[in-house]
Amino acid sequence: MSGKYPSELTAWAYLARVAEPPCADVITLVDQVGAVDAASAIRERAVPDGHEPVLAATAARYESDRATEDLDAAAAIGARLVTRSDPEWPAWSLLALGQADTAARGGEPLALWVRGPARLDDLAAASIALIGSRAASSYGGHVTQMLASGLSGEGFAVISGGAFGIDGVAHRAVVAAGGVTAAVMACGIDRDYPAAHSALLAEIARTGAIISEYPPGTTAAKHRFLTRNRLVASLSGATVVVEAGRRSGAANTAAWARKLGRPLGAVPGPVTSATSVGCHRMIADGLAVLVSDVASAVNLVRPDGGGDIGRGRVKRTDGLSAEQLRVHDAIPGRGGVGIQEIAFAAGLEVPVVRAALARLDIDGLVENVGGQWRLATG
Amino acid sequence: MSGKYPSELTAWAYLARVAEPPCADVITLVDQVGAVDAASAIRERAVPDGHEPVLAATAARYESDRATEDLDAAAAIGARLVTRSDPEWPAWSLLALGQADTAARGGEPLALWVRGPARLDDLAAASIALIGSRAASSYGGHVTQMLASGLSGEGFAVISGGAFGIDGVAHRAVVAAGGVTAAVMACGIDRDYPAAHSALLAEIARTGAIISEYPPGTTAAKHRFLTRNRLVASLSGATVVVEAGRRSGAANTAAWARKLGRPLGAVPGPVTSATSVGCHRMIADGLAVLVSDVASAVNLVRPDGGGDIGRGRVKRTDGLSAEQLRVHDAIPGRGGVGIQEIAFAAGLEVPVVRAALARLDIDGLVENVGGQWRLATG
Structure with missing residues (x-):
């Protein structure tokens, strides 16, 4: 040594x-x-x-x-070993892993191999995980693209697992948007898994980070995907499941987010789509918050307003009392009517109608032309 | 008189x-x-x-x-006036209206004009309201059809408002399924509103019920739709919003269901669809339960199991401990390996591997052939 x-x-x-x-x-x-x-x-x-x-x-x-061989292999591809004693170690983000139930696969990582310029502490400070089915639908791909580029534009790093489907679309969209994305791998950082993603992984390594707790050369294995998932959840401020079938690996990452106390979101989709079944179940069971756009995803990590969803524009008759609305509705769309006619149509007494008309007049909803009431134009 | x-x-x-x-x-x-x-x-x-x-x-x-004229007009189309003193008056269902905040449009109806063979008490005993946008999407229409015919098949009456869009599809699907459907109108029971639904309304009146608290001849008016909505919600065991835009009349009926303490469901859809925005908001705000199929709709009124959603089939490796899964994964897909190789690949001690293999063997997941371990076939 x-x-x-x-x-x-x-x-x-x-x-x-x-x-x-x-x-x-x-x-x-x-x-x-x-x-x-x-x-x-x-x-x-x-x-x-x-x-x-x-x-x-x-x-x-x-x-x-x-x-030495491992460090050489990492250096050869521009990667480094970041340890618990390094300044960029995202200690606060990973702390929850040490506190979570460690019976299965909990526990903090000892060290992380990192390939790419992004610092782990920067990533952990402002990131959202976008995850989902390998067998994504075109709808899922579309929504992933929208969320990934939108979150990137809001200054978030997007973390995912480098896999086919949702993961790949998320990474690609961020790379295209010129943002920062990180892929947490279930194999060594020198392995292109899946092989078809080698160009994408190289691009992520050039601008963001490929992250793994497995030494160089380690091959992917099922249990490593499950172990890896806890890192995706713990390095991210929130996790959003874009699409998940009835049995999806994304559910495991989602469970980790829950266990770590991190906000979990899920995107709904057509109830006729098999790849939205898992998302709908998480929402229905109260495990995940419904995420419908970039704002509601941001809202997961900034619940105090950064991501408020627009509430639609106000309609002119909003805020009217029941009687005012009845009077308003009793006035025909064309032409003017007298107070008696309005009273009969609305089923209200004349004094009540008169008071309501005064209020509607002030609000600019009706107008009196030659003693006849009509709906205000415009 | x-x-x-x-x-x-x-x-x-x-x-x-x-x-x-x-x-x-x-x-x-x-x-x-x-x-x-x-x-x-x-x-x-x-x-x-x-x-x-x-x-x-x-x-x-x-x-x-x-x-007398009103009773004559009703009799002429086979309708009747059902009052608070009649045996079929759905007193229990409407009771909540009397108790709800009556500031706006609360309050029980005095009497209901009913055109059709369905009894009000039977309707109220087992019914679910399916409501939604007049401007339904083809997705919304498809889901409405699925839910309406499915609920009908489960013995529920489907209540709606007779309008274009979701309402019309719901009524039609139930009629086609030979079930019972009721349309609660914002005009007199002798008015075909909308006119394009006259054939449909006639069919509903032949097999189910057209219901209104307005006397024959009353024309539809905006405030009457709002007032009518409370009857849709109160006559139904639960209300499901299939599609609703940012500003939808369905939101008013949904609000009534909430106010009356009736279960409220909403169907998710593509987040890219304007006609699902209202549903997503109700779910996200915790006002509505996510409804994805007939079972989850039934579950609104039979939460004790009548509508349990299938939870997917169990996978063979479900229930394995972390170490058992690591051992399982360490065995290659083809050919056999020795315990030492498995121990190295899995990063586990030989005795631990041996114990895990014994369990996997019992479960039929691995087999020992000539001292070598391999994954069980089939």
């Missing part, structure tokens, strides 16, 4: 490989004795008392001493 | 015309002295002490003594 990299960085790279993340036991050890001593202790199988679970967690891979 | 009709019925018909409904003051008087005496008192302008507001409410029309 010496050579061209500082020993501390080599230790982190070693630690990032010897346990399948997330591994709370290793983090606990590192937090206590530091990365260098933790790495030595694991390598020598001699951990401080009380840290024995670390031995079990690293039993399968502790001999896999590839720290 | 004598002749071919019982004096009581003539009195009700007179009362149904002399005040613009709803008129709580007239109902209070009728409940106290009976219809015959109430009619006489109003006609003679001599009401019991404390009932003076009745005089004001009937001042414009008390001389309009057309009871």
Whole structure:
């Protein structure tokens, strides 16, 4: 563990490989004795008392001493290892992972491999995750594009999983809009997964960030997608599910957002569309807020008004009392009528009609022409 | 007030015309002295002490003594006047109107003109209102048809307003399905409004019911639509808004359902559709429950299970622990592997892998062939 990299960085790279993340036991050890001593202790199988679970967690891979190779592989593609001790570590965003129920796949990451110019703390400060079905409909693609470019225009980074479907459309729209997007991967940052996204991933790496807690070379596996999902949710200020079928991976990320206490939104769609079933269920069950446009997505993270949805323009007869409306309706569209006729048509007494007409006159809704009342023009 | 009709019925018909409904003051008087005496008192302008507001409410029309003509007009088209004293009066359903805030247009109806074989109490016992935009989209029409015929098949009467768009599609679908549908009108039951719906209204009258609290001959007016809406909501066990634009009359009926404490549902649609904006807002604001199919509509009135939505089929790897899933994923799709290889790929200790494999074997997910583990076929 010496050579061209500082020993501390080599230790982190070693630690990032010897346990399948997330591994709370290793983090606990590192937090206590530091990365260098933790790495030595694991390598020598001699951990401080009380840290024995670390031995079990690293039993399968502790001999896999590839720290320098991993750092070389990252450097070769312009990537870096960001650790819990780095200034750009998004500690506040990831804190909830440490506090969430860690029975399944909770726990903070030990370190993150990052390929691209975007800083993790900047990303975490203003980002929204757009996620959804790999098998997106054209409707889902359209809405994703609208939300992704709109959120980008509002200054948010858009985080997703780099996959086919909604993820890919979201990344692409942000790249096209000149914004910042980050793809959190279930494989190493040097792997193009899916392969068909290699050009897109290269573009994301050039302007945003490819992020992974798996060492370079790691291949995607189902359990890693589930583990990865918690990072998508925790790095984002809010998560929006654009389309999700009855059984969708997006539901797992959505569950993480809920567990972490992050706002969760879901976009409705035609009830006849299989790819909106999951979104409708989340909304119906009260798990997700209905998101219909950029404003309501922004509203998830700025509930104090930044994203207020327009409430439509006011109609001239809004705010009239029941009697005033009855009087208004009793006046024909063309020509004028007398108060008696209005009273009969409206079923109201003359004094009531007279009072209502006065108010309608003030409001500019009716006018008196030669003793006859008519609806005001314009 | 004598002749071919019982004096009581003539009195009700007179009362149904002399005040613009709803008129709580007239109902209070009728409940106290009976219809015959109430009619006489109003006609003679001599009401019991404390009932003076009745005089004001009937001042414009008390001389309009057309009871026999109204009953004749109704009889001519096979209609009847159902009053608060009739056995089929849906007292329980309408009760909430009397208790609701009556500042605007609350209040129970005094009597209802009904054209068609359906009894009001039967309708009120098992009905759902389907309402929405006059300018329905083809999507809205499709969903309305699905819900209307489905609810009809589940034994519900479908109540709507007889208008163009969602209303018309709902009525038509129920008629086509051989079910019962009722149109609550903002004009007299003898008026075909809109005129283009005359054939449809005739069909509804033949098999269901045309309902109005306005005397025969009354023309539709804006305030009557608003007043009518409260009857749609109160006669229905639940109200479902299928499509509603930013400013839709359906929102008024929806507000009545809320005010009366009746379940309110709204159908989502494409966020790109102007005719779903109102529905999305009601759902987003927590005013309406998201309704995506017949089951969730039924669920509004039978929350204890009658309308449970299917939750999708279970996947074979559901219910596995994180470690079992990691072991499962570490086994390649083709060929067999040894425990050591699995342990390395999964990042788990051999004893843990062995335990997980045992469980996966029992579940039929993996099999051991000649000491090598592979994924079970089928």
